[in-house]
Amino acid sequence: MLGAIHSLLLVSSCTLVSSSRPHIIFILADDLGWSDVGYHGSVIKTPNIDALASEGVKLDNYYMSLLCTPSRGQLLSGRYEIHTGLQHRTIDMMQPLCLPIDETILPQKLKERGYATHMVGKWHLGFYRKECLPNYRGFDTFMGFYQGMADYYYHNISTGIYHGWDFRRNNDVIAQKYAGQYSTHVFADEAQIIIMKHNPEVPLFLFLSFQAIHLPLQVPSRYADMYKTLIPNNADRQKYAGMVTCMDEAVGRVVTALKHTGLWENSVLVFSTDNGGILGGNWPLRGSKASLYEGGVRGVGFVTSPLLPSRVRGTVNRELLHMTDWLPTLVRLAGGDLMGTKPLDGYNQWETISQGTPSVRDEVLLTIDPLIAKAHHFKDDPYADNDSFNVLIRAAIRVGDWKLITGPPGNGSWGTPVEFGFKYLHPPKRTHSVQLYNVVADPNERNDYSHDRPDIVRFLLARIGHYYNTSVPVLDPSQEILLADPARHGGVWSPWR
């Protein structure tokens, strides 16, 4: 009897979810720093992002990887990079490497639920063979580029020696067609067209992965000009700010299209960065992209939707969330199951986001990269012979309020934005490999507690050691220069195997 009631409840809650199948719009910014948005006190104007964030739920303890490829792999696979082999840096231009094709990824799971799936923008999860590409991995359509960066107008990229175009709609090379058009504008146009042409009866998944605001610093001058007085005498910073504002305008256009078509009423929009910003964009957080400090791994993110209960709209959510949580969260929101994926590191956090309930996790592994290690222990390093984890190796974890960093941490300076009087504050020279911060009491990581709290250090080392034991070998094949050279592929970066 109890069993029957139980299954009835299950069935009814499933139908409730499945009948809704909201449209899902995931907007990923590239290298957007903590303090690059107006709502974190920037002079950079992001009125659309600010308005969307303030109508939605701002994620305040939201973590991801320190670099682009691992972070994007986490998003699409729901798994830590130590479990996909992408834990070492980013995919190089000529490396025969991609997010392993035996991973079942987010668009594939949403397709199972009947979603139309579109990707616009930057991929950077590998392209050496066609099975790696978005079109072969659950996206109905793709418009964008495969590499990690490109010229915003010419849509080409060079290693210094080898150069080629990198801009496609599905299989068609469209770089020349769009030469001279700024990518943020092109991607906004494309997203708008997808939305306008979309049949509202079908659930939509749009993954809009902006090139902005990755280097190089390029933007139409009218955006940079907005900052002539706000950020005087610094053309680079004016450009940077202009790039952010241009992206903000693009976000506004996408939402306008969603509202215009009526899709908005049944949409969930997630906005996220892929990792921290470059130095100066994360103040007052410490460090930057490619570092294990908060400025590298704690990112800007929010969720906005008319479907959110009004009592959470306009709130700041301080629960611990991670990039890997999106796959289970969004697939469950779409009424799907999690079968067919490899063991997930993410959790369904929809209740946390939509109800403000405690996070399903109290721990995030930030990274373990055994190929980046200090050569020697510091003299008298107290954890030199710890038997749970080799502290020479680059790694970081957060458990509860505490964060432990081992090995080379990346740049740990605090950089203020230029317009606040540009300066770097440099940390004192370190004398041991382990750093421990209470990132709740001390979010800017000023006080290293590793001397005072060996109990916590040991506990966290054991947690990292536990994860290290579950990791797969790093995938880091040598570049295949001769095969990958675009000259062999009509001047276009293309799959070569």
Ligand SMILES: *[C@@H]1O[C@H](CO)[C@@H](O)[C@H](O)[C@H]1NC(C)=O
């Ligand atoms: C892209 O193409 C333009 C025009 O041909 C060229 O001037 C530029 O150097 C190229 N950039 C890269 C990064 O290859």
Ligand SMILES: *[C@@H]1O[C@H](CO)[C@@H](O)[C@H](O)[C@H]1NC(C)=O
């Ligand atoms: C290393 O940490 C583990 C985990 O708590 C602890 O049991 C062990 O005693 C430590 N070893 C050393 C040499 O500090």
Ligand SMILES: *[C@@H]1O[C@H](CO)[C@@H](O)[C@H](O)[C@H]1NC(C)=O
């Ligand atoms: C971090 O980067 C800044 C700016 O490039 C530099 O001045 C500083 O020395 C770097 N700090 C470390 C610890 O490498």
Ligand SMILES: *[C@@H]1O[C@H](CO)[C@@H](O)[C@H](O)[C@H]1NC(C)=O
């Ligand atoms: C890692 O695995 C080894 C071998 O199974 C085991 O002895 C060790 O205790 C494990 N370490 C941790 C920290 O779980």
